[in-house]
Amino acid sequence: MPRNTEVIALPTMTPGTGRNLTVHRFGRQGARPKVYIHAALHADELPATMVVHHLMPMLETAEAEGRIKGEIIVVPVANPIGLNQNLGSYFSGRFDLSTRENYNRNFPADWNVVADAVRDRLTHDAEANVSLIRDAAYAYVAEQKPASELDALRWKLLELSVDADYVLDLHCAATALVYLMIYKDCLDIGGCELSADIGSRASFLIDWYPDKRTFMTTTASLWSRVREAVPELPVPQGLMSCVVEYRGRLDVSDALGRPDAENLLRFLMRRGVVEGRFDPPPQALCAPVPVSHMVLVTAPAGGVVVYNKMLGEPIKAGDVVCEIINPLDPDTARARTPVHAPVDGIVFDTRNDHLARPGSVVYRMCSDQPQDRRVDQAPQDD
Ligand SMILES: [Zn+2]
Structure with a gap:
């Protein structure tokens, strides 16, 4: 099946202007495991775009060979609004110049709505509960009708990712090593392997910070919220969500991007998303620790x-x-x-x-x- 590309128009804030979100889909829609990967939510963090740039042709090859068993959604530029912010010769991609909000804060979902929607339908079947919660969360997110471009972007990113098995939010820091932030409940559902596969030098287990509402913690905390609402029934962590920090802002190169993409592909193979021969996990460079x-x-x-x-x-x-x-x-x-x-x-x-x-x-x-x-x-x- 060829790669499927969708260009989604965001609401225009001023007549005659507008931006689009470009979404690439690999594999079969609805297949499992589902993986969602995006880069540059902080739009001035470009090392991750190089990782995705090298990963996509690898996925195209795998797709042509029929080796993609799950579904993979790739958004190479998660924040076209921020990418367009240039003041003089300064590129400003971390904060929205209109609202002054950090682009990776204030994701708007209220998962209590989903908890209320599924409360009476959950059973002692954990697997069935996972499907039910995913469907309810997707329905809740997809029905939103945000007016502003920024709100529409945030809801669209949630819509693409909320029912995934794996969410990889790719960032970078200022001047840094590769490091990882994993939602606290995700260590045993791929977090440990990812930490080793990407060569993380410091991996932190992150809690849910309700006053921050980052993309990663918002997607992952759906499961905590439902579990807390219905403690008597089994609600496993249905999504591994993490932030990969690909070094520092200036670490933009093919020499780094290609091996980083190969490492991610190996992780996708290990988790059964892409079929193929892969090496055993590399020696971990650090042990994940609490934040x-x-x-x-x-x-x-x-x-x-x-x-x-x-x-x-x-x-x-x-x-x-x-x-x-x-x-x-x-x-x-x-x-x-x-x-x-x-x-x-x-x-x-x-x-x-x-x-x-x-x-x-x-x-x-x-x-x-x-x-x-x-x-x-x-x-x-x-
Ligand atoms: Zn960032």
Whole structure:
């Protein structure tokens, strides 16, 4: 079956203007497992678009050879609104300039509606419950009639993904290693394998943050919400949802994109979505840990940041990871404020603009030990 491409027009916000969402479908619609992959929801995070760019021809080949057993939906550019935001020569793809909202926040679904819709129809048959919840969630999402372009985009992304078995939301950080954020209930339904397959250097189990409502936590938390509403009946986690952070913003290349795509394809083979020979799981580069292992270190002063430690280098508490330089102070020693590591672990993400303001995050660590103060805090501060 040839690849099926759909171009979906988003509502126009101003007469004579408009944007489209392009959706590629591989395999047979309705086949299982269903996988949903999109890139660049934060539109200025382009490394993931290179992964998808290399993955799609691999899927085309697999489809031509009849090896796609499930259904795979690929949205190479999940945010055409953000991709179009250019101020002067600055590309601004993280926040919507009209609403000032982070594009990966405020996904609007209220899963209590779905819980109420299925409450009286769930049984002791867990598999049947999964199908029922998927159908009800899809029906609820598909019937929405949002007026604005941004709301329509968010609902459409949910409509494409809500009934999937796997959702991969591909992002990148500032200057970073490959790392992974997996919804907390998804470790045993592919999360561990994905972490190893993509070569993640830090993998975090993420809770549901109702005040953030990211795409990943919104899609995954459908199952938690229904389970909480009907605790007496079996409601398994029907969807593995995760965010893959493909290094830093400048890591856009064929040399990285192609092997990253091969790694994803191997994961899809391992999970029975694509048929083919695949290697055993590679040696995991890290063990997934609760998000309480993620430590955000903030700047004690404003200035220019220089880093003394490499990403991924083993760090001991007290090590000077970076210094913040006051460029106005002629005394070289006095101008530098060291920023010490608060814990043992590795640094997996640093700033790429090298400019700190007091209180802004200058680096993030994966700690060897859980940190009490991060319990119930979202992994990012914006
Ligand atoms: Zn992002």
